[in-house]
Amino acid sequence: MKISPIPLAVRTTCAYCGVGCGVQATPQADGGILIDGDPSHPANKGKLCVKGSALGDTLDLRGRLLHPQLRGDGGMRQASWDEALERVARGFGEIIAEHGPGAVALYVSGQLLTEDYYVANKLVKGYIGTANIDTNSRLCMSSSVAGHKRAFGADVVPGCYEDFDMADMVVLAGSNAAWCHPVLFQRIARLKERRPEVMVVVVDPRRTATCELADLHLPVRPGTDVWLFNGLLSYLAREGAMDAAYVGSRTTGMAAALAVANIDCADPMEVARVCRVEPAKLLAFYRAFAATGKVVTAYSQGVNQSSAGTDKVNSIINCHLATGRIGKPGMGPFSLTGQPNAMGGREVGGLANMLAAHMELDNQEHRELVQRFWNSPRIADKPGLKAVDLFHAVEQGKVKAVWIIGTNPMVSLPDANQVQRALEKCALVVVSDIMASTDTTAFADVLLPALGWGEKDGTVTNSERCISRQRAFLPAPGEARADWKIICQVAQRMGFDGFGFGAAHEIFDEHARLSSWRNGTGEGCVRRMFDLDGLAGLGAHGYDTLEPVQWPVRRGPTGAAEGTRRIECGGRFVPTAPRAPVHAASAEYPLALNTGRVRDQWHTMTRTGKAPRLAGHVAEAFVDLHPHDALLYGVREGELARVTSAWGSLVARVQHGGGITRGSVFVPIHWNGQTASDARVGALVSPAVDPVSGEPEFKHTPVRVEHFGVS
Ligand code: SF4
Known part of the structure; x- marks a missing residue:
């Protein structure tokens, strides 16, 4: 009797949202892939949502970009990697030589792995010498990044998913978690099942599927979140519900923030009128928040995607600072990231205003430290163009070459017709993608085939700072290559050293060493907040067998790596004067x-x-x-x-x-x-x-x- 070998499951991480669920992918005899939740992954403990469960249905090669392509007189034609890499390196080099480093840009994606992001950022900021690298994560969570930096002095999510299991009250603001972060939502649903007295409040102009779990839904008028949370801050102060000891010893700026909140938001009736919610519901929310110790306030795109997004984030954090509910079990403000690696990109400086290892472009000590570590010929010394500005600069002819990696700005950026005008005008458009035909690839001069989920190898970081491995379980299709490899090969052809990586684990090691190198810079507990010392020197085997772990990751007394669930750091109140959206409804657009x-x-x-x-x-x-x-x-x-x-x-x-x-x-x-x-x-x-x-x-x-x- 012939015995079939038992198929081996590969443990990896979901390709979609910021919950970052662990996945087991098991190749089947018929060529298919069986997808299950990974019971050992702390983010999901075996659960998957509908999208995650269907990952196996998306892995066929229909529509895949399998070979490099170059635009010629007769349209796109297949080319060798040598030709394509040379065209990119020479094209970028010539434009830089003639117009300076600021005339080129990369626009990347929260779909990229941390290792891809790391080398892209290193190339642009340390070798080309501009900070013109931004990411589609700008579109989903950059307001949280800015809010964290203003409040905590650093981009840090203080809490963890376990806090959702321990809370007595969960506030979901601008988050349809039932659809957008389903496995985390199921976790809240289980909490409600176990302890029906836990109060769930949903703040959202729409009555979404998330409201099915809500004890209280506040259908606020779009754009009025700052009024709502300023009103809460004012209420907490008036009712004596602040944690005076915590505010006095761990925070700064409370009086100024409260004074601003009191200007427009001291009267709950007026706040209810502006927010267009029933006064009784508003007061029920305020009373419950004041009376409940363990409160998690989770927020997402409904808060972030706004011309006042950063102030909205800070108005929420202010209320948690006022009550001392930061980074303790069952409590804290919690930013739900949209993409699988929005957080990892932030760790390696994948935004136009950041450096690697969460260091700051406008900090000379940080710039010198990164340049010394990289031994790079130069370092960008001012912030680059953020996503929307970047494509305006392309249309204006200031940026003449753009390399778009793993994203589809023709669909996802605002004012997409402007993006089309920009790409039509741009002298050199390079697109790295897994798909041959998207709205964006149509404008490419050079198309570079990239590896997709299941084919590539690296790490991602989810909303709770948990670093997990994405592992390959499929062969590379056609001539597709890892994004990090493509970026390094272009860098080498541009004449830059520092990109001789042979495998993803070597890049991760450099990232971890730079993160531990930065220790001692920054103020207070920021000094050791981003430490990855416990992950430096893993080697190929250690990297391959890496278990999910939350940063900072330090070495314990025995030398073993130890992650960190919560970060309790105190913080700074930020005054947040409420303001309406930029464009008001009108008779023409009502x-x-x-x-x-x-x-x-x-x-x-x-x-x-x-x-x-x-x-x-x-x-x-x-x-x-x-x-x-x-x-x-x-x-x-x-x-x-x-x-x-x-x-x-x-x-x-x-x-x-x-x-x-x-x-x-x-x-x-x-x-x-x-x-x-x-x-x-x-x-x-x-x-x-x-x-x-x-x-x-x-x-x-x-x-x-x-x-x-x-x-
Ligand atoms: Fe993937 Fe998010 Fe669904 Fe988890 S909740 S399976 S990470 S899409």
Whole structure:
């Protein structure tokens, strides 16, 4: 009798959201891949959501970019890696020589692994000598980064997922966790099952699926979160609910923040009026927050994606500082990151205003330290262009070469028609991607085939600072290469040393050593906050067998690596004067467009669009509005409507999801020019950004809605 070998499961990490679930991928005899949750991973303990479970359906080679391509007179043609790398290196080199380093830029992605991000950042900031590298993470959590830095002196999430198990009250602000962070939401649902007395509060203009768990839903008027949380700060002070000892010994700036909050938000009736919530509900929230010790306030894109996103984040953190609820079991402010490696990118300086190892571009000591460590010929000395500004600079001809890696800005950036004008004008557009045909690859002069999930090897960091391995279990298709390798090969062809890495673990080791090197810089507990000393010198085997671990990771008394669940650091109150969204509704554009995800799709659908079972939930783009507004503007459920803003328009089918308040419209972000219904919501979205973080205002663009047809 022939005995079949038992297939070996490979332990890896999900490709999608910032929950960062552990996955077991088991190759099957028929060539398929069986996907299960990893019971040993602390983020999910074996659970997966629908998207994660369907990962195996997205791994076929349909539509994959398998060979480098170059644009010639007759359009795109297949090329060798030698030709393609030379074209990129020479093209970048010539533009830098003629126009200076600021004339080139990289635009990267929270889909990249930490190792990819690390070498991209090193190339741009340490060798080319500009900080023009930004990421699509700018679009989802940069307001949290800026808010953390203002409050804690560093970009740090103080708490961990375990706090959701221990809390007596969970506030979800601007977060449809049921759809966008499903496994974490299930964790909160289990908490409610176990302890029904735990109070769940949802702050969201829409009545989303997350509200099914809510004891209290505050359907705030879009853009009014700062009023709500300033009002809470004022209430806490008035009711004597602050932790005076903590505020006195661990914080600064309380009086100034409270004074600003009291200007407009001291009267709960006035706050309720501005936020358009029932006064009784508002007071119920304030009373419960004041009376409950263990409160976790989790927030996501509804808070971040705003022209006042950083202030919204700080208005939340202020309330936790006031009550001393930071970095202790069962309590704390908690930023839910959107992408699988938004956090890892931040660790290695993947934003235009940061250096590697969470160091600061505007800090001379940090710049010198990084340059010395890299032994690099130069170091960028001022912040680069943030995402929206970057593509404006491309259109203005200031940036003449852009390398887009693992992202689809033609769909995902605001004012997408402007992005198209920019790419049409750009002298050299390089795109590294796994897919051959996206809205963005259409504008490439050079296309570089990258490895996808299941093929590449590296690390990601989730919302709770947990570093996990993504491991390869599939062979590289065609001529596709790891992103880190492509970046290093371009760097070497540009004549730069410092990129002779032979494997991902060598890059991770350099990252860990730089993080431990920086110890001693910064103030107070920031000095050792980013330490990865416990992960330096892992070697190939140690890296391959690395278990999930939360940073900082230090060496314990026995020399073993020890992670850190919570960081208790005190902080700084930030005065947050409330202000309205940049563009107000008008007679021409009377409705406020809100955008977001649906449960079973991911970003621009280049991967989830391959899995038929994921289309079963929502099959096409839609425009959701209140039935009264539909009546008012002459559109009917099931028919098509045109949605128009000052920046563009799209056509989608009308639905009344039942969760939207009057005056608002919701359109999902996923549909693109390659799908049956071309409904790129980015074409509508205002390019207004938060002045501190540069994060776009995806949650508030004035639009009008008109009848389009019935097909
Ligand atoms: Fe993947 Fe997020 Fe779903 Fe977990 S919750 S399986 S990380 S998409």
